[in-house]
Amino acid sequence: MPRRRQRRTAFARPREFTLQRAPRAATSPVRMSSPVRVRFAPSPTGYLHVGGARTALFNWLFARHHGGTFVLRIEDTDQQRNTAEALQVIYDGLRWLGLDWDEGPDAGGPHGPYRQSERQTIYERYFQQLRDAGHLYDDGGAWRFRFRREVVEVDDLICGRIAFDFANVEIMPDMTVRRPDGSWIFHFVNVVDDIEMRITHVIRGEDHLSNTPKHLQLFAALGAEPPRYGHIPLILNPDGSKMSKRDQGASITGYTENGYPPEAVRNYLCLLGWSPKDDRELMPIEDVVARFDLANVNRKGAHFDLAKCDWISAQTIQHMSSERYRELAQPWLAKAGLPTDAPSLDAVLALEKMKVTHLTEIADRVSFFFTEDFPYDPAAVEKTLRKPGALDRIRQLGEACAALEPWDAAVLEAKLKEVAAAVPCKPAEFIHPARIAVSGRAVGPSLYHMLEVLGKERVLARFQRTLGTFDAA
RNA sequence: GACCCUAUCGUCCAGCGGUUAGGACACCGCCCUUUCACGGCGGUAACACGGGUUCGAAUCCCGUUAGGGUCACCA
Secondary structure, three states: OHHHHHHHHHHOOOOOOOOOOOOOOOOOOOOOOOOOEEEEOOOOOOOOEHHHHHHHHHHHHHHHHOOOEEEEOEOOOOHHHOOHHHHHHHHHHHHHOOOOOOEEOOOEOOOOOOEHHHOHHHHHHHHHHHHHOOOEEEEOOEEEEOOOOOEEEEEEOOOEEEEEEOOOOOOOOOEEEEOOOOOEOHHHHHHHHHHHOOOOEEEEEHHHHHHHHHHHHHHHHOOOOOOEEEEEOOEEOOOOOEOOOOOOOOEHHHHHHOOOOHHHHHHHHHOOOEOOOOOOOOOOHHHHHHHOOHHHEOOOOEEOOHHHHHHHHHHHHHHOOHHHHHHHHHHHHHHOOOOOOOOOHHHHHHHHHHHOOOHHHHHHHHHHHHOOOOOOOHHHHHHHHOOOOHHHHHHHHHHHHOOOOOOOHHHHHHHHHHHHHHOOOOOHHHHHHHHHHHHOOOOOOOHHHHHHHHOHHHHHHHHHHHHHHHOOO
């Protein structure tokens, strides 16, 4: 950390200056003359890793913050991995997170094609250029790029200035750019594409930091101005190990399947390695876009914390509009065979909104609203309904409420308390049996609100059903 | 092994030479309460270690240790 401080102040702009105020600084991460162009360049492996998603997110935030262009490039040189399904996973994941791209395989754009598998002629041309200039040599059929044996300095927007010494050939052997079968090596096509696509800023995982000087050498040999680099820290497992496909929280698909609102996952990812520097955590994405800055990105690898992600999910749900909540809930209701267009849907959903962490919970929480044939929880029946007098309370309450007007939570509460006071007994002696009578459960929404949403007819009918079911027994 | 990055509560962040080291998650109490929650209040808990520099260091420098990354005819 000590070192970082100095480097940062030396090479990144001071935090108190905004871009607008200090556009001329030589070390400004953004040259005003060239609009920002960033890219996310995943390889279609069949799943989208959280680390990759966050890299995409940071690129997207940077582009949107600077009014730049976000390019999606598919690095599918490995034919094995190149399937339509694998590509779809990337599209789905990015779209789910709300990360829209301006140029890409499907979106098109002036610098396409955007899949490496379709850019053969371009690579061929650059290859020729390198070979003609004497930077390449044949090594058993493969082509190697001859490094300049000197110190290469990487001036990273996040990491500061780092020197890599290429003097020792043993330690830094010349890299292969093309295999004997004619296929290309990542470093080469990556650099060629960044040149061709006019990429101004490369924001990628820290695992590429050590590759950067090699890329810089390629840029120099090709006579191209390199982009600015910003290497973001990796996301680790809670135990500090590298996160891989099977680890919990690793796959974006997992969040979709487990019922996280996409904006919640995105919010959590924003906070992993970046901070607004005040204590805000729950932030609309527009606010993050407005404040995002590479200078505020951390250097430390972040341990993934699903509990925090869950909290953000619950908070996000709690604070979202009823329209958005309904929209997110509907697929899960449908999946459970519940109606998605009931007139009282919003009212029903609102009853448990503040308790939901995952959208997957919703259907079960509200299922009893949609059928008069709901089951009774045996434990609840045993504990509460079998108690002496419990059924009498239900009967009394039913009679007292039969003529109640209007049928709303406040009036119901007043009436229930009045009836209890007349007995006299605690309101709880009515509340618990009544809850089970109308829902079959000991746990659920606030009783009065639940009764209101259910409506008088159904409440009284459910009281009757309960009495009929357990009185005789 | 070589090279590179990193090091503040268990976790995520704040801290930019002088702070009772702050916030959030998690955890533990208490309050609210008809259940489950939400919410409110409070608590436990950290500067990895050792040397410097300085009147003064979590903050600057060096080293050690630990973690991570890269050293491919993977991406």
